[in-house]
Amino acid sequence: MAxxxxxxARAWANRPALPPRVPFRVDGECVxxxxxxxxxxxxxDLAGGHRLRFSDGAWQLCSSAEGATAAMNALARAMREARLNGPWRDEQLAVCNERGERIGTIERGLVRPLGIATAAVHLIGLAEDGRMWVQQRAFSKANNPGMWDTLMGGxxxxxxxxxxxxxxxxxxxAGLRVADLPGLRHGGHVDFAQPAEEENNAGYMRERIDWFAATVPAHLRPVNxxxxxxxxxxxxxAEVQQRMAxxxxxxxxxxxxxxxFGW
Structure with missing residues (x-):
C-alpha cells in the first residue's frame, strides 16, 4: 500500500530542525x-567544576573529575533553573556518541532541548479473533492527548x-505480563528525526522505536x-487502518x- x-506521515517523521542547530559535545564527543x-x-562554570563554552561552531561541555554523567546532569539542573528543560521526570536516559557508545546518562527532560537520541519500545497486541488491541492516550498527556496508539509504548x-x-x-x-503473551516477536524499528512538539523548549526529537508484536489471549484484557x-x-x-488514514x-x-502491515 502506498x-x-x-x-x-513518513515525511512528517523526518524533518529538519528550524531554526538551525549546532552540535552539542561532551568531552569532545558529539551527542x-x-x-x-x-x-x-x-x-x-557549572556546579561540580564542569565547564560549558561555545567553540569551533559547537557547544562544548567539559566534565571535571566527576565525569560525563555528573557534567550532563549539572547542565540539566542549570537549564531547569533557566526554564530551558522539557517535562522533568527524575528519570535517566542513556547518552551515546556517534558510534553508538554510551558515555553517560542525563535527565529525560533534557534530551529534546539537547537533541540527544533516545530509544523507545512499542507493543502491538493482536487478539485471537484477528482484531487488534489499541489504546486511547489519556487526555492529560503532554503529547498527542486523546489520540489512538498501539497497545503499549514507552x-x-x-x-x-x-x-x-x-x-x-x-x-x-496495560497490566499484562509479557510471559503470558504467546508469539512475542521483535518486528522491526522506525527512526524519527523532527522538531519536538512539547512545550517551548527549542527541542529536537531523534528516536529509534523498536516494535514487538504478540497475541493477547481471549481470557486477558489490558488494564492501565x-x-x-x-x-x-x-x-x-480495517477500522485501525481507516483511523490511521x-x-x-x-x-x-x-x-x-x-x-x-508491510506497507
Missing part, C-alpha cells in the same frame, strides 16, 4: 545538537535493556496501571503499524 497520507543561542544565558530508560523496558512498560500501561491511558479498545484491522493514531503508532 497511499498519499502514509507518504506524508546531540542545540539551537545556537539557547545556552547563552547560562554561565560557563521510553527505554538508562537502567533498562530493550526487553526489560518492554516488560515494564507492558505492565505499567499508571494513569496514562484513557481506555483500551478492540478494533478490526484519518490521522487519528499518533505519528509514531502510524508508522509502526504501517511497518507491521
Amino acid at each position: 497511499a498519499g497520507w502514509l507518504a506524508a 546531540g545538537s542545540v539551537q545556537v543561542r539557547v545556552l547563552e544565558c547560562l554561565g560557563a 521510553m527505554v530508560s538508562a537502567a533498562d535493556s530493550l526487553e526489560q523496558a518492554l516488560a515494564r512498560e507492558t505492565w505499567e500501561e 496501571q499508571d494513569g496514562e491511558v484513557e481506555r483500551f479498545e478492540l478494533m478490526t484491522i 484519518r490521522a487519528q493514531f499518533t505519528p509514531e503508532a502510524t508508522l509502526l503499524l504501517a511497518d507491521h
